[in-house]
Amino acid sequence: MSLGSKSSLMTIEAMKKYFDQVENINLKDMEVTLGSKGLSILYNGNPLQKYNGIYAKGSFRYAPLLRSITTAFYDNTYMPIKPNAFTIGHDKLLTHLALQYYKVPMPDTYVVSSIDAAKKILDQVNYPIIMKFPHGTQGKGVMFADSFAAASSMLDAIETLKRPFLIQEYVETDGSDIRAIVVGDKVIVSMKRKAVFGEKRANIHAGGKGEPIVLDSHTQKIAVKAAKSIGAEICAVDMLETVKGPVVIETNLSPGLQGITAATKIDVADKIAMYLYKKTKEFTEKGKTTETTKMFADLGVKTTEKSGAEQQIIANLDFRSERILLPKIVSDLTKFDEGDEVVIKAKKGNISLEKI
Ligand SMILES: Nc1ncnc2c1ncn2[C@@H]1O[C@H](COP(=O)(O)OP(=O)(O)O)[C@@H](O)[C@H]1O
Numbered sequence: 001m002s003l004g005s006k007s008s009l010m011t012i013e014a015m016k017k018y019f020d021q022v023e024n025i026n027l028k029d030m031e032v033t034l035g036s037k038g039l040s041i042l043y044n045g046n047p048l049q050k051y052n053g054i055y056a057k058g059s060f061r062y063a064p065l066l067r068s069i070t071t072a073f074y075d076n077t078y079m080p081i082k083p084n085a086f087t088i089g090h091d092k093l094l095t096h097l098a099l100q101y102y103k104v105p106m107p108d109t110y111v112v113s114s115i116d117a118a119k120k121i122l123d124q125v126n127y128p129i130i131m132k133f134p135h136g137t138q139g140k141g142v143m144f145a146d147s148f149a150a151a152s153s154m155l156d157a158i159e160t161l162k163r164p165f166l167i168q169e170y171v172e173t174d175g176s177d178i179r180a181i182v183v184g185d186k187v188i189v190s191m192k193r194k195a196v197f198g199e200k201r202a203n204i205h206a207g208g209k210g211e212p213i214v215l216d217s218h219t220q221k222i223a224v225k226a227a228k229s230i231g232a233e234i235c236a237v238d239m240l241e242t243v244k245g246p247v248v249i250e251t252n253l254s255p256g257l258q259g260i261t262a263a264t265k266i267d268v269a270d271k272i273a274m275y276l277y278k279k280t281k282e283f284t285e286k287g288k289t290t291e292t293t294k295m296f297a298d299l300g301v302k303t304t305e306k307s308g309a310e311q312q313i314i315a316n317l318d319f320r321s322e323r324i325l326l327p328k329i330v331s332d333l334t335k336f337d338e339g340d341e342v343v344i345k346a347k348k349g350n351i352s353l354e355k356i
């Protein structure tokens with residue numbers, strides 16, 4: 001599900017090699033309704049059919065729509081990008097907050113509520129600095145100021161736009177950055193981009209040139225951690241190299257594939273498609289085996305056990321949007337009904353649930 005960019009079409013073509021059926025759904029034909037009748041997702045006016053997996057992506061303007069659609073299907077459909085990742089990943093401030101939370105290194109970044117507060121920061125920082133809009137892409141929302149005078153006049157221009165912005169430490173890399181594409185637990189491809197002469201932004205769209213680079217394991221780990229921090233199994237991570245190691249400046253949920261494929265000669269779309277197939281299959285099979293009877297057998301629990309006897313279940317915790325999802329067998333054993341009033345006692349490493 002995408003806006004039908006060339007990169008999305010490349011991925012769709014690659015997916016056809018693995019999946020029995022692949023559909024190309026245009027995000028622009030989707031509609032979400034909320035309210036008394038529940039959350040409903042329409043595609044060209046009709047309810048969207050059930051899929052084993054949906055790889056949804058699009059630009060930041062579609063973040064609310066993407067979040068709504070993925071929220072509706074997340075529990076029963078494999079999706080490589082968590083619903084809240086669409087709001088986090090398409091906003092550089094929220095991305096930096098997530099990176100901070102998970103201790104992923106990044107340049108010092110300032111968020112301010114007013115131009116006056118921003119000017120105070122401009123008095124204190126070392127130059128040059130970067131100012132950027134949280135929603136910019138392709139280098140278009142990134143500004144470079146090499147002095148207080150330059151930064152201050154930029155601020156006045158920003159003020160007229162009435163848009164939030166970030167002030168960021170400038171990391172000297174001679175106009176280069178590193179783009180890594182993370183798929184699952186791995187960096188599947190990476191390139192070093194070098195800005196054209198006189199330009200500070202290394203984006204390919206800003207004229208930057210990419211060349212393949214093999215990342216050391218530390219840098220790879222940081223890229224994978226950045227992707228996990230925002231809740232994406234597939235995304236691009238932009239980093240700048242410093243003497244103290246890489247710092248992450250951006251994650252991109254809908255990265256362009258043409259530039260990096262041409263620069264590295266690696267079939268990135270194919271690697272993404274292969275991963276999607278593997279994960280969709282795993283998810284579908286897991287779903288089937290959670291049917292109660294099979295679960296009972298798997299877990300070695302006898303269904304004939306006297307009701308009331310306590311059962312021990314050993315399982316791996318499953319999370320949906322940061323909420324714990326308990327195995328179905330727990331519902332069967334506890335006979336809890338939706339809406340039951342319960343006392344939840346929780347502390348580190350322990351939780352109990354008792355019906356009132
Ligand atoms: N803090 C920084 N220090 C130095 N260069 C930066 C910094 N932030 C961004 N850049 C340059 O600007 C480019 C675009 O910035 P980025 O944050 O990735 O936004 P975009 O979404 O526009 O790609 C980067 O690839 C890098 O070359």
Ligand SMILES: [Mg+2]
Pocket residue numbers: 138139203238250
């Ligand atoms: Mg970038």
